[in-house]
Amino acid sequence: MSQLSSTTDTTPPEIVDEVRQKLAASIRATLGDAVLDVFIKPGDDIWVRVSNESWKVAVQKLRDALGFEYFCFLSAIDWMPSPYGRGEDDPTEPPPERDTTIRSGYAGGETRMQVFIRLVSFASRIGVTVKVDVADEMPSIASIADVFGGANWHERETHEMFGIDFVGHPDLRNIYLPVDFEGHPLRKDFPLLARMVKPWPGIVDVEPLPGGDVGEEEASA
Protein backbone atom coordinates (compact mmCIF):
# COMPACT_ATOMS: atom_id res chain seq x y z
CA MET A 1 0.00 0.00 0.00
CA SER A 2 2.90 2.36 0.59
CA GLN A 3 3.19 3.22 -3.08
CA LEU A 4 -0.37 4.56 -2.88
CA SER A 5 0.39 6.93 -0.12
CA SER A 6 1.62 10.13 -1.66
CA THR A 7 -0.69 13.10 -1.61
CA THR A 8 -0.97 13.99 -5.26
CA ASP A 9 -0.47 10.91 -7.41
CA THR A 10 -3.41 8.83 -6.20
CA THR A 11 -6.04 11.50 -6.63
CA PRO A 12 -8.01 10.81 -9.78
CA PRO A 13 -8.04 13.99 -11.87
CA GLU A 14 -11.85 14.33 -11.85
CA ILE A 15 -12.26 14.54 -8.05
CA VAL A 16 -9.99 16.92 -6.20
CA ASP A 17 -10.66 17.41 -2.53
CA GLU A 18 -9.48 20.97 -2.08
CA VAL A 19 -10.49 21.23 1.57
CA ARG A 20 -8.49 18.19 2.55
CA GLN A 21 -5.57 19.13 0.28
CA LYS A 22 -5.40 22.46 2.06
CA LEU A 23 -5.67 20.75 5.42
CA ALA A 24 -2.88 18.35 4.48
CA ALA A 25 -0.67 21.30 3.56
CA SER A 26 -1.32 23.03 6.87
CA ILE A 27 -0.73 19.81 8.79
CA ARG A 28 2.62 19.41 7.03
CA ALA A 29 3.47 23.05 7.72
CA THR A 30 2.55 22.87 11.40
CA LEU A 31 3.99 19.49 12.29
CA GLY A 32 7.05 19.73 10.06
CA ASP A 33 9.31 16.70 10.11
CA ALA A 34 6.96 14.78 12.37
CA VAL A 35 4.74 13.96 9.38
CA LEU A 36 5.95 10.86 7.62
CA ASP A 37 3.10 10.47 5.19
CA VAL A 38 -0.30 11.86 4.29
CA PHE A 39 -2.98 10.02 2.38
CA ILE A 40 -6.18 11.58 1.11
CA LYS A 41 -9.23 9.81 -0.20
CA PRO A 42 -11.08 12.61 -1.98
CA GLY A 43 -14.40 13.47 -0.42
CA ASP A 44 -13.95 10.88 2.26
CA ASP A 45 -11.13 11.11 4.73
CA ILE A 46 -7.55 12.00 5.47
CA TRP A 47 -4.85 9.85 7.05
CA VAL A 48 -1.64 11.20 8.56
CA ARG A 49 1.30 9.16 9.80
CA VAL A 50 3.63 10.77 12.29
CA SER A 51 6.89 9.54 13.79
CA ASN A 52 6.92 7.72 17.10
CA GLU A 53 9.14 10.27 18.88
CA SER A 54 6.97 13.24 17.96
CA TRP A 55 3.62 11.54 18.64
CA LYS A 56 2.62 13.51 21.71
CA VAL A 57 3.81 16.85 20.38
CA ALA A 58 2.01 16.19 17.11
CA VAL A 59 -1.29 15.40 18.84
CA GLN A 60 -0.89 18.47 21.02
CA LYS A 61 -0.26 20.67 17.99
CA LEU A 62 -3.20 19.17 16.13
CA ARG A 63 -5.40 20.14 19.04
CA ASP A 64 -4.01 23.57 19.83
CA ALA A 65 -2.83 24.90 16.47
CA LEU A 66 -5.15 23.19 14.02
CA GLY A 67 -8.35 23.06 16.05
CA PHE A 68 -8.82 19.28 16.30
CA GLU A 69 -10.37 19.63 19.72
CA TYR A 70 -12.60 16.57 19.80
CA PHE A 71 -11.11 13.23 20.77
CA CYS A 72 -13.01 10.41 19.11
CA PHE A 73 -11.05 7.24 19.85
CA LEU A 74 -7.62 5.68 20.10
CA SER A 75 -6.81 2.12 19.19
CA ALA A 76 -4.24 -0.03 17.49
CA ILE A 77 -4.06 -2.38 14.57
CA ASP A 78 -1.96 -5.46 14.00
CA TRP A 79 -1.09 -5.65 10.31
CA MET A 80 0.18 -9.21 10.32
CA PRO A 81 -2.40 -11.52 8.73
CA SER A 82 -3.54 -14.09 11.24
CA PRO A 83 -1.66 -17.41 11.08
CA TYR A 84 -4.99 -19.05 11.94
CA GLY A 85 -6.81 -17.57 8.96
CA ARG A 86 -10.48 -17.10 9.63
CA GLY A 87 -10.66 -19.87 12.19
CA GLU A 88 -12.27 -22.28 9.76
CA ASP A 89 -9.58 -24.93 9.70
CA ASP A 90 -10.35 -28.53 10.55
CA PRO A 91 -8.70 -29.05 13.96
CA THR A 92 -7.89 -32.68 13.11
CA GLU A 93 -5.81 -31.75 10.05
CA PRO A 94 -2.39 -30.10 10.22
CA PRO A 95 -2.76 -26.32 9.80
CA PRO A 96 -2.29 -25.06 6.22
CA GLU A 97 0.58 -22.77 5.26
CA ARG A 98 -0.44 -19.14 5.34
CA ASP A 99 1.11 -15.99 4.01
CA THR A 100 1.80 -13.74 6.98
CA THR A 101 3.59 -10.95 5.15
CA ILE A 102 2.91 -7.64 6.81
CA ARG A 103 1.28 -5.03 4.60
CA SER A 104 0.38 -1.65 6.02
CA GLY A 105 -2.72 0.34 5.19
CA TYR A 106 -3.26 3.94 4.14
CA ALA A 107 -0.38 6.33 4.87
CA GLY A 108 2.02 3.39 5.02
CA GLY A 109 3.95 2.02 7.93
CA GLU A 110 7.14 0.19 8.77
CA THR A 111 6.13 -1.89 11.76
CA ARG A 112 3.76 -4.72 12.49
CA MET A 113 1.59 -2.72 14.82
CA GLN A 114 0.33 0.81 14.58
CA VAL A 115 -1.52 2.98 17.04
CA PHE A 116 -4.13 5.24 15.53
CA ILE A 117 -6.32 8.00 16.80
CA ARG A 118 -9.22 9.93 15.39
CA LEU A 119 -9.63 13.63 16.04
CA VAL A 120 -12.38 15.92 14.80
CA SER A 121 -12.42 19.64 14.21
CA PHE A 122 -15.90 21.03 14.76
CA ALA A 123 -15.13 24.31 13.06
CA SER A 124 -14.24 22.73 9.71
CA ARG A 125 -16.37 19.58 10.27
CA ILE A 126 -13.43 17.42 9.27
CA GLY A 127 -11.97 14.42 11.04
CA VAL A 128 -8.45 13.13 10.72
CA THR A 129 -7.01 9.69 11.42
CA VAL A 130 -3.47 9.91 12.76
CA LYS A 131 -1.33 6.79 12.73
CA VAL A 132 1.96 6.08 14.39
CA ASP A 133 4.31 3.11 14.16
CA VAL A 134 5.28 1.21 17.29
CA ALA A 135 8.35 -1.01 17.46
CA ASP A 136 7.89 -4.77 16.99
CA GLU A 137 9.95 -5.66 20.06
CA MET A 138 8.60 -4.06 23.23
CA PRO A 139 6.10 -1.78 21.47
CA SER A 140 5.78 1.51 23.27
CA ILE A 141 4.52 5.00 22.64
CA ALA A 142 4.12 8.19 24.66
CA SER A 143 0.82 8.48 26.48
CA ILE A 144 -1.46 11.32 25.48
CA ALA A 145 -3.75 10.95 28.49
CA ASP A 146 -2.80 14.43 29.67
CA VAL A 147 -3.51 15.96 26.27
CA PHE A 148 -6.90 14.31 25.87
CA GLY A 149 -8.32 13.01 29.14
CA GLY A 150 -10.49 10.60 27.20
CA ALA A 151 -7.43 8.79 25.86
CA ASN A 152 -6.81 7.40 29.33
CA TRP A 153 -9.24 4.48 29.06
CA HIS A 154 -8.57 3.94 25.38
CA GLU A 155 -4.88 3.53 26.12
CA ARG A 156 -5.65 1.09 28.91
CA GLU A 157 -7.78 -0.95 26.53
CA THR A 158 -5.14 -0.85 23.80
CA HIS A 159 -2.50 -1.81 26.34
CA GLU A 160 -4.25 -4.98 27.43
CA MET A 161 -5.53 -5.95 24.00
CA PHE A 162 -2.30 -5.32 22.03
CA GLY A 163 0.42 -5.26 24.66
CA ILE A 164 1.54 -1.77 23.74
CA ASP A 165 3.15 0.21 26.52
CA PHE A 166 2.01 3.80 26.96
CA VAL A 167 4.89 5.66 28.56
CA GLY A 168 3.74 8.23 31.08
CA HIS A 169 0.22 6.85 31.50
CA PRO A 170 -1.01 7.48 35.05
CA ASP A 171 -2.58 4.08 35.66
CA LEU A 172 -2.15 1.34 33.09
CA ARG A 173 -4.30 -1.34 34.73
CA ASN A 174 -6.50 -3.72 32.76
CA ILE A 175 -10.04 -2.59 32.08
CA TYR A 176 -11.60 -5.79 30.77
CA LEU A 177 -9.27 -8.71 31.32
CA PRO A 178 -8.45 -10.34 34.63
CA VAL A 179 -5.09 -9.30 36.08
CA ASP A 180 -3.52 -12.71 35.54
CA PHE A 181 -4.62 -13.03 31.91
CA GLU A 182 -1.79 -14.04 29.61
CA GLY A 183 -1.45 -12.78 26.07
CA HIS A 184 -2.97 -9.92 24.13
CA PRO A 185 -6.27 -10.98 22.57
CA LEU A 186 -6.46 -8.57 19.65
CA ARG A 187 -3.03 -9.44 18.32
CA LYS A 188 -3.43 -11.55 15.23
CA ASP A 189 -1.28 -14.38 16.57
CA PHE A 190 -3.60 -14.81 19.53
CA PRO A 191 -5.89 -17.72 18.57
CA LEU A 192 -9.62 -17.51 18.98
CA LEU A 193 -9.90 -20.50 21.26
CA ALA A 194 -13.57 -21.18 20.62
CA ARG A 195 -12.65 -21.87 16.99
CA MET A 196 -9.69 -24.03 17.97
CA VAL A 197 -11.61 -26.56 20.04
CA LYS A 198 -14.66 -26.89 17.81
CA PRO A 199 -14.95 -26.21 14.09
CA TRP A 200 -17.13 -23.30 13.13
CA PRO A 201 -20.56 -24.79 12.36
CA GLY A 202 -21.29 -22.07 9.81
CA ILE A 203 -18.85 -23.65 7.39
CA VAL A 204 -20.83 -26.90 6.97
CA ASP A 205 -24.23 -25.45 7.55
CA VAL A 206 -24.69 -23.73 4.19
CA GLU A 207 -28.19 -23.89 2.83
CA PRO A 208 -28.68 -23.39 -0.90
CA LEU A 209 -30.40 -20.08 -1.54
CA PRO A 210 -33.68 -20.09 -3.44
CA GLY A 211 -33.12 -19.25 -7.06
CA GLY A 212 -30.07 -21.42 -7.53
CA ASP A 213 -26.58 -20.21 -8.24
CA VAL A 214 -27.28 -16.92 -10.00
CA GLY A 215 -24.32 -14.63 -9.44
CA GLU A 216 -26.28 -11.48 -8.74
CA GLU A 217 -29.38 -10.96 -6.73
CA GLU A 218 -32.14 -9.02 -8.42
CA ALA A 219 -33.25 -5.93 -6.59
CA SER A 220 -36.74 -6.29 -5.20
CA ALA A 221 -39.21 -3.63 -6.17
Added chain:
Amino acid sequence: MTLTSDRLGDRQKLSYIAGQAADARLNLELETEGMTLNIGPQHPATHGTLRIVARLDGEQVVWAEPSCGYMHRGYEKLTEVRTYPQVTTLVNRIDWLGSFANEVPFILAAEKLMGVEAPPRAQWIRTILFELSRIANVSLFLGDLGVQLGAITPVFLAFRDREYVLNLIESATGGRFHPNFDRIGGLKDDLPAGFIDETKAVMKKLRNFCDEIERLLFGNEIFQSRTRGIGIIPRGIALQYGLSGPNLRASGVDWDLRRDQDIAMAWNKVNFKVWTHPDGDSFARCWIRLQETREATLIVDQLLEGLPSGPVMAKVPKIIKVPEGEAWVSTENPLGEMGYYVVSRGDLGPFRVKIRSASFNNISITPWLLRGVYVPDIITILASLYFILGDIDR
Protein backbone atom coordinates in the same frame (compact mmCIF):
# COMPACT_ATOMS: atom_id res chain seq x y z
CA MET B 1 -38.65 28.55 30.18
CA THR B 2 -35.44 30.33 31.18
CA LEU B 3 -33.32 27.22 30.78
CA THR B 4 -31.23 28.51 27.93
CA SER B 5 -30.00 31.58 29.78
CA ASP B 6 -26.22 31.62 29.93
CA ARG B 7 -26.10 33.67 33.08
CA LEU B 8 -28.18 31.20 35.01
CA GLY B 9 -25.78 28.43 34.04
CA ASP B 10 -22.73 30.38 35.19
CA ARG B 11 -24.37 31.34 38.45
CA GLN B 12 -25.27 27.73 39.13
CA LYS B 13 -21.78 26.55 38.38
CA LEU B 14 -20.23 29.18 40.63
CA SER B 15 -22.53 28.43 43.53
CA TYR B 16 -21.87 24.73 43.09
CA ILE B 17 -18.11 25.24 43.14
CA ALA B 18 -18.37 27.54 46.16
CA GLY B 19 -20.48 24.93 47.93
CA GLN B 20 -17.99 22.22 47.20
CA ALA B 21 -15.10 24.33 48.47
CA ALA B 22 -16.99 25.01 51.71
CA ASP B 23 -17.68 21.30 52.11
CA ALA B 24 -14.04 20.47 51.53
CA ARG B 25 -12.99 22.93 54.23
CA LEU B 26 -15.50 21.45 56.64
CA ASN B 27 -14.30 17.95 55.87
CA LEU B 28 -10.73 18.96 56.62
CA GLU B 29 -11.82 20.19 60.01
CA LEU B 30 -13.96 17.18 60.81
CA GLU B 31 -11.72 14.61 59.22
CA THR B 32 -13.25 11.17 59.20
CA GLU B 33 -11.93 7.75 58.47
CA GLY B 34 -12.31 6.82 54.83
CA MET B 35 -14.34 3.87 53.66
CA THR B 36 -14.73 2.07 50.37
CA LEU B 37 -18.21 1.59 49.01
CA ASN B 38 -18.96 -0.89 46.32
CA ILE B 39 -21.94 0.06 44.15
CA GLY B 40 -23.20 -2.67 41.89
CA PRO B 41 -22.71 -4.78 39.85
CA GLN B 42 -26.42 -5.32 40.49
CA HIS B 43 -27.84 -1.90 41.09
CA PRO B 44 -30.74 -0.31 39.23
CA ALA B 45 -28.53 2.64 38.31
CA THR B 46 -25.98 0.46 36.61
CA HIS B 47 -28.08 -0.67 33.61
CA GLY B 48 -26.59 -4.10 33.54
CA THR B 49 -23.49 -4.91 35.46
CA LEU B 50 -21.30 -1.89 35.92
CA ARG B 51 -19.57 -1.92 39.27
CA ILE B 52 -18.40 1.29 40.83
CA VAL B 53 -15.84 1.36 43.59
CA ALA B 54 -15.97 4.62 45.52
CA ARG B 55 -13.71 5.67 48.34
CA LEU B 56 -15.69 7.87 50.67
CA ASP B 57 -14.86 10.45 53.25
CA GLY B 58 -18.07 10.76 55.19
CA GLU B 59 -20.71 11.29 52.54
CA GLN B 60 -18.31 12.62 49.96
CA VAL B 61 -16.56 10.68 47.23
CA VAL B 62 -12.80 11.06 47.30
CA TRP B 63 -12.08 8.72 44.44
CA ALA B 64 -14.30 6.58 42.28
CA GLU B 65 -13.63 4.20 39.47
CA PRO B 66 -16.03 2.12 37.43
CA SER B 67 -14.99 -1.46 36.98
CA CYS B 68 -16.05 -2.65 33.55
CA GLY B 69 -15.61 -5.93 31.80
CA TYR B 70 -18.45 -7.99 33.25
CA MET B 71 -19.95 -8.10 29.79
CA HIS B 72 -16.96 -7.98 27.49
CA ARG B 73 -17.78 -10.25 24.56
CA GLY B 74 -14.80 -9.55 22.35
CA TYR B 75 -16.72 -8.36 19.31
CA GLU B 76 -13.66 -6.76 17.76
CA LYS B 77 -11.95 -10.14 17.68
CA LEU B 78 -15.07 -11.99 16.56
CA THR B 79 -15.58 -9.71 13.57
CA GLU B 80 -12.24 -10.91 12.21
CA VAL B 81 -13.58 -14.44 11.74
CA ARG B 82 -17.01 -13.54 10.36
CA THR B 83 -18.18 -12.46 6.96
CA TYR B 84 -19.57 -8.97 6.46
CA PRO B 85 -23.26 -9.98 6.55
CA GLN B 86 -22.65 -11.98 9.72
CA VAL B 87 -21.21 -9.00 11.56
CA THR B 88 -24.58 -7.24 11.81
CA THR B 89 -25.77 -10.03 14.11
CA LEU B 90 -22.95 -9.18 16.49
CA VAL B 91 -23.21 -5.43 16.43
CA ASN B 92 -26.93 -5.64 17.08
CA ARG B 93 -26.08 -6.58 20.61
CA ILE B 94 -23.82 -3.66 21.44
CA ASP B 95 -26.47 -1.16 22.44
CA TRP B 96 -29.35 -3.56 22.87
CA LEU B 97 -32.00 -0.90 23.36
CA GLY B 98 -31.37 0.73 20.00
CA SER B 99 -30.17 -2.24 18.02
CA PHE B 100 -31.02 -1.12 14.53
CA ALA B 101 -28.96 2.03 14.98
CA ASN B 102 -25.87 -0.12 15.61
CA GLU B 103 -26.14 -1.88 12.28
CA VAL B 104 -26.33 1.25 10.18
CA PRO B 105 -22.79 2.67 10.55
CA PHE B 106 -21.21 -0.72 9.97
CA ILE B 107 -23.24 -1.32 6.83
CA LEU B 108 -22.49 2.20 5.65
CA ALA B 109 -18.77 1.61 6.16
CA ALA B 110 -18.91 -1.60 4.13
CA GLU B 111 -20.92 0.15 1.43
CA LYS B 112 -18.41 2.97 1.35
CA LEU B 113 -15.58 0.52 0.75
CA MET B 114 -17.57 -1.28 -1.94
CA GLY B 115 -18.71 1.92 -3.63
CA VAL B 116 -22.34 0.84 -3.32
CA GLU B 117 -25.10 3.18 -2.32
CA ALA B 118 -28.49 2.06 -1.10
CA PRO B 119 -31.47 3.24 -3.18
CA PRO B 120 -33.30 6.31 -1.82
CA ARG B 121 -36.23 4.36 -0.40
CA ALA B 122 -33.88 2.14 1.57
CA GLN B 123 -32.06 5.19 2.92
CA TRP B 124 -35.34 6.70 4.08
CA ILE B 125 -36.57 3.50 5.72
CA ARG B 126 -33.18 3.13 7.41
CA THR B 127 -33.52 6.62 8.80
CA ILE B 128 -37.08 5.92 9.98
CA LEU B 129 -36.05 2.73 11.78
CA PHE B 130 -32.98 4.50 13.15
CA GLU B 131 -35.14 7.20 14.70
CA LEU B 132 -37.62 4.61 15.98
CA SER B 133 -34.79 2.85 17.81
CA ARG B 134 -33.76 6.20 19.23
CA ILE B 135 -37.27 6.73 20.54
CA ALA B 136 -37.46 3.21 22.00
CA ASN B 137 -34.08 3.64 23.62
CA VAL B 138 -34.48 7.11 25.06
CA SER B 139 -38.07 6.65 26.21
CA LEU B 140 -36.84 3.85 28.43
CA PHE B 141 -34.20 6.22 29.77
CA LEU B 142 -36.86 8.77 30.62
CA GLY B 143 -38.80 6.21 32.62
CA ASP B 144 -35.77 4.71 34.26
CA LEU B 145 -34.53 8.12 35.27
CA GLY B 146 -37.56 8.48 37.53
CA VAL B 147 -36.99 5.13 39.20
CA GLN B 148 -33.41 5.94 39.99
CA LEU B 149 -34.38 9.21 41.61
CA GLY B 150 -37.23 7.64 43.55
CA ALA B 151 -40.24 8.32 41.32
CA ILE B 152 -42.09 5.20 40.28
CA THR B 153 -44.76 6.44 37.89
CA PRO B 154 -42.64 7.45 34.85
CA VAL B 155 -41.33 3.94 34.33
CA PHE B 156 -44.83 2.54 33.83
CA LEU B 157 -45.61 5.21 31.29
CA ALA B 158 -42.30 4.56 29.55
CA PHE B 159 -42.77 0.81 29.32
CA ARG B 160 -46.33 1.28 28.09
CA ASP B 161 -45.40 3.66 25.31
CA ARG B 162 -42.12 2.04 24.32
CA GLU B 163 -44.13 -1.08 23.57
CA TYR B 164 -45.88 0.70 20.69
CA VAL B 165 -42.53 1.55 19.15
CA LEU B 166 -41.16 -1.95 19.62
CA ASN B 167 -44.28 -3.33 17.95
CA LEU B 168 -43.61 -1.08 14.98
CA ILE B 169 -40.01 -2.24 14.75
CA GLU B 170 -41.18 -5.82 15.03
CA SER B 171 -43.81 -5.38 12.34
CA ALA B 172 -41.19 -4.10 9.91
CA THR B 173 -38.20 -6.24 10.78
CA GLY B 174 -39.48 -9.29 12.64
CA GLY B 175 -37.34 -8.63 15.69
CA ARG B 176 -38.26 -6.57 18.69
CA PHE B 177 -34.77 -6.05 20.05
CA HIS B 178 -32.41 -7.42 17.45
CA PRO B 179 -33.81 -6.58 14.03
CA ASN B 180 -30.78 -7.63 11.95
CA PHE B 181 -32.59 -5.99 9.07
CA ASP B 182 -29.92 -3.90 7.40
CA ARG B 183 -28.10 -5.37 4.42
CA ILE B 184 -25.17 -4.21 2.38
CA GLY B 185 -26.85 -2.37 -0.47
CA GLY B 186 -30.20 -1.79 1.19
CA LEU B 187 -32.68 -3.53 3.41
CA LYS B 188 -34.00 -7.05 3.75
CA ASP B 189 -37.56 -6.06 3.00
CA ASP B 190 -39.88 -3.22 2.31
CA LEU B 191 -42.17 -1.81 4.98
CA PRO B 192 -45.31 -3.86 5.74
CA ALA B 193 -48.74 -2.65 4.66
CA GLY B 194 -50.28 -0.14 7.03
CA PHE B 195 -46.95 0.76 8.60
CA ILE B 196 -47.17 4.44 7.72
CA ASP B 197 -50.58 5.11 9.28
CA GLU B 198 -49.76 3.03 12.32
CA THR B 199 -46.47 4.85 12.84
CA LYS B 200 -48.09 8.26 12.57
CA ALA B 201 -50.57 7.30 15.28
CA VAL B 202 -47.80 5.98 17.52
CA MET B 203 -45.72 9.11 17.05
CA LYS B 204 -48.65 11.14 18.31
CA LYS B 205 -48.83 8.91 21.38
CA LEU B 206 -45.12 9.32 21.97
CA ARG B 207 -45.38 13.08 21.82
CA ASN B 208 -48.08 12.87 24.48
CA PHE B 209 -45.75 10.68 26.48
CA CYS B 210 -43.02 13.31 26.25
CA ASP B 211 -45.40 16.02 27.41
CA GLU B 212 -46.53 13.82 30.25
CA ILE B 213 -42.97 13.14 31.38
CA GLU B 214 -42.10 16.80 31.10
CA ARG B 215 -45.00 17.75 33.34
CA LEU B 216 -44.60 14.88 35.78
CA LEU B 217 -40.86 14.75 36.14
CA PHE B 218 -39.08 17.77 34.75
CA GLY B 219 -41.37 20.24 36.45
CA ASN B 220 -41.09 18.39 39.74
CA GLU B 221 -39.31 20.31 42.47
CA ILE B 222 -37.62 17.25 43.96
CA PHE B 223 -36.39 16.16 40.55
CA GLN B 224 -34.98 19.60 39.86
CA SER B 225 -33.19 19.84 43.18
CA ARG B 226 -31.72 16.37 42.70
CA THR B 227 -30.39 17.13 39.21
CA ARG B 228 -29.71 20.88 38.87
CA GLY B 229 -26.09 21.81 39.43
CA ILE B 230 -25.13 18.16 39.95
CA GLY B 231 -22.33 16.68 37.90
CA ILE B 232 -21.38 19.69 35.81
CA ILE B 233 -19.24 18.94 32.76
CA PRO B 234 -17.69 22.05 31.19
CA ARG B 235 -17.40 22.27 27.42
CA GLY B 236 -13.65 21.76 27.23
CA ILE B 237 -13.71 18.67 29.43
CA ALA B 238 -16.58 17.19 27.43
CA LEU B 239 -14.59 17.61 24.23
CA GLN B 240 -11.33 16.14 25.43
CA TYR B 241 -13.05 13.13 26.97
CA GLY B 242 -14.80 12.54 23.67
CA LEU B 243 -18.29 12.75 25.12
CA SER B 244 -20.91 12.59 22.45
CA GLY B 245 -24.60 12.80 21.79
CA PRO B 246 -26.85 14.44 24.37
CA ASN B 247 -24.05 14.51 26.95
CA LEU B 248 -22.00 16.74 24.67
CA ARG B 249 -24.90 18.93 23.65
CA ALA B 250 -25.87 19.41 27.29
CA SER B 251 -22.47 21.07 27.75
CA GLY B 252 -23.37 23.64 25.14
CA VAL B 253 -21.63 22.10 22.12
CA ASP B 254 -23.77 22.42 19.05
CA TRP B 255 -22.73 19.23 17.27
CA ASP B 256 -24.98 16.57 15.84
CA LEU B 257 -23.72 14.06 13.30
CA ARG B 258 -27.17 13.82 11.76
CA ARG B 259 -26.85 17.43 10.66
CA ASP B 260 -23.09 17.98 10.53
CA GLN B 261 -21.88 15.28 8.21
CA ASP B 262 -22.64 14.25 4.70
CA ILE B 263 -23.90 10.70 4.90
CA ALA B 264 -26.10 8.46 2.79
CA MET B 265 -29.11 8.78 5.05
CA ALA B 266 -32.23 10.91 4.85
CA TRP B 267 -31.62 13.35 7.71
CA ASN B 268 -30.57 16.12 5.37
CA LYS B 269 -33.97 15.86 3.66
CA VAL B 270 -35.94 16.91 6.75
CA ASN B 271 -35.95 19.84 9.13
CA PHE B 272 -35.15 19.32 12.75
CA LYS B 273 -33.74 21.27 15.62
CA VAL B 274 -30.56 20.26 17.40
CA TRP B 275 -31.18 20.96 21.06
CA THR B 276 -28.38 22.27 23.22
CA HIS B 277 -28.25 23.40 26.82
CA PRO B 278 -25.61 25.65 28.35
CA ASP B 279 -25.56 24.26 31.90
CA GLY B 280 -23.79 20.92 31.47
CA ASP B 281 -25.39 19.49 34.61
CA SER B 282 -27.49 16.35 35.09
CA PHE B 283 -30.70 18.24 34.50
CA ALA B 284 -29.42 19.52 31.16
CA ARG B 285 -28.51 16.02 29.99
CA CYS B 286 -31.94 14.65 30.88
CA TRP B 287 -33.71 17.64 29.39
CA ILE B 288 -31.83 17.30 26.09
CA ARG B 289 -32.86 13.65 25.81
CA LEU B 290 -36.49 14.54 26.39
CA GLN B 291 -36.40 17.20 23.67
CA GLU B 292 -34.60 14.83 21.31
CA THR B 293 -37.24 12.15 21.74
CA ARG B 294 -39.90 14.63 20.77
CA GLU B 295 -37.77 15.87 17.88
CA ALA B 296 -37.28 12.29 16.70
CA THR B 297 -41.04 11.74 16.48
CA LEU B 298 -41.26 14.85 14.30
CA ILE B 299 -38.42 13.57 12.10
CA VAL B 300 -40.23 10.26 11.63
CA ASP B 301 -43.43 12.09 10.70
CA GLN B 302 -41.63 14.12 8.05
CA LEU B 303 -39.86 11.07 6.68
CA LEU B 304 -43.13 9.18 6.38
CA GLU B 305 -44.64 12.10 4.46
CA GLY B 306 -41.90 12.17 1.86
CA LEU B 307 -41.07 8.47 1.62
CA PRO B 308 -39.95 7.89 -1.98
CA SER B 309 -41.00 4.81 -3.92
CA GLY B 310 -38.68 2.37 -5.61
CA PRO B 311 -36.58 -0.65 -4.74
CA VAL B 312 -35.09 -1.18 -1.27
CA MET B 313 -32.08 -3.12 -2.46
CA ALA B 314 -29.28 -2.11 -4.78
CA LYS B 315 -27.63 -4.64 -7.06
CA VAL B 316 -24.95 -6.36 -5.06
CA PRO B 317 -23.29 -9.73 -5.64
CA LYS B 318 -24.65 -12.63 -3.65
CA ILE B 319 -21.29 -13.35 -2.12
CA ILE B 320 -20.01 -10.11 -0.71
CA LYS B 321 -16.33 -9.37 -1.04
CA VAL B 322 -15.27 -5.93 0.07
CA PRO B 323 -12.34 -4.34 -1.78
CA GLU B 324 -9.15 -3.47 0.02
CA GLY B 325 -9.22 -0.23 1.97
CA GLU B 326 -10.01 1.54 5.20
CA ALA B 327 -13.17 3.40 6.08
CA TRP B 328 -14.57 5.20 9.06
CA VAL B 329 -18.29 5.85 9.41
CA SER B 330 -20.03 7.11 12.50
CA THR B 331 -23.60 8.11 13.17
CA GLU B 332 -25.48 9.92 15.89
CA ASN B 333 -26.85 6.95 17.82
CA PRO B 334 -29.25 7.20 20.76
CA LEU B 335 -26.33 7.11 23.18
CA GLY B 336 -23.98 9.29 21.17
CA GLU B 337 -21.47 8.87 18.41
CA MET B 338 -21.11 5.28 17.33
CA GLY B 339 -18.67 4.43 14.62
CA TYR B 340 -16.77 1.62 12.97
CA TYR B 341 -13.26 1.80 11.60
CA VAL B 342 -13.28 -1.03 9.08
CA VAL B 343 -10.08 -2.32 7.50
CA SER B 344 -10.62 -4.65 4.57
CA ARG B 345 -8.15 -6.86 2.74
CA GLY B 346 -10.46 -7.79 -0.10
CA ASP B 347 -11.66 -10.79 1.84
CA LEU B 348 -15.07 -12.18 2.77
CA GLY B 349 -14.75 -10.68 6.22
CA PRO B 350 -13.12 -7.60 7.69
CA PHE B 351 -9.42 -7.61 8.60
CA ARG B 352 -9.94 -5.41 11.62
CA VAL B 353 -12.92 -3.53 12.99
CA LYS B 354 -12.51 -0.91 15.66
CA ILE B 355 -15.85 -0.31 17.31
CA ARG B 356 -16.10 3.16 18.75
CA SER B 357 -19.06 3.07 21.08
CA ALA B 358 -20.54 6.09 22.76
CA SER B 359 -20.86 4.76 26.30
CA PHE B 360 -17.19 3.84 26.62
CA ASN B 361 -16.20 7.47 26.21
CA ASN B 362 -19.20 8.77 28.10
CA ILE B 363 -18.44 6.66 31.15
CA SER B 364 -14.69 7.23 31.06
CA ILE B 365 -15.35 10.68 32.46
CA THR B 366 -16.80 9.30 35.71
CA PRO B 367 -13.52 9.16 37.70
CA TRP B 368 -13.13 12.87 36.98
CA LEU B 369 -16.78 13.70 37.49
CA LEU B 370 -17.50 11.74 40.66
CA ARG B 371 -14.64 13.25 42.63
CA GLY B 372 -16.11 15.37 45.42
CA VAL B 373 -19.80 14.56 44.92
CA TYR B 374 -22.10 13.07 47.52
CA VAL B 375 -23.19 9.45 47.47
CA PRO B 376 -26.78 10.00 46.29
CA ASP B 377 -25.46 12.18 43.49
CA ILE B 378 -23.47 9.25 42.12
CA ILE B 379 -26.78 7.71 41.13
CA THR B 380 -28.04 10.93 39.60
CA ILE B 381 -24.85 11.41 37.61
CA LEU B 382 -24.73 7.84 36.34
CA ALA B 383 -28.39 8.01 35.41
CA SER B 384 -27.97 11.26 33.55
CA LEU B 385 -24.83 10.13 31.69
CA TYR B 386 -26.94 7.20 30.48
CA PHE B 387 -24.95 4.23 29.38
CA ILE B 388 -25.75 0.71 28.24
CA LEU B 389 -23.37 -1.92 29.51
CA GLY B 390 -23.08 -3.66 26.18
CA ASP B 391 -22.07 -0.35 24.70
CA ILE B 392 -19.21 0.07 27.18
CA ASP B 393 -17.84 -3.44 27.08
CA ARG B 394 -18.61 -4.42 23.49
